[in-house]
Amino acid sequence: MPAGSSPQRERQSEHIKESAEKRGVPTGRAKEIAARTVNKERARSGEAKTASRASLRDKKSAPQRGGERSHSGAQGPTRDQLYEEARKKGVEGRSTMNKRQLRDALGH
Structure with missing residues (x-):
């Protein structure tokens, strides 16, 4: 040092x-x-x-968790966030849907 x-x-x-x-x-x-x-x-x-x-x-030597290197690309809202939006909009069958199905049902 x-x-x-x-x-x-x-x-x-x-x-x-x-x-x-x-x-x-x-x-x-x-x-x-x-x-x-x-x-x-x-x-x-x-x-x-x-x-x-x-x-x-250069990028930081030791990025913190969740920093700019933590994801390969934009992931969008989580399944829980999509579920909440579907609940508010009254989407039928939302409890059995996966993330992709919730996105499709919501038009994302």
């Missing part, structure tokens, strides 16, 4: 290193992965004095 790094970045680095080691990555490589990841996050958040263009425009 660079001198003057925040305690949060120190913890982040340690967590990444430990996680990599649990996966069987050698210690030296785990430290390198942690340092590169934390440096990229520092650059993206404006904490680093210098940063490459790739670091600034």
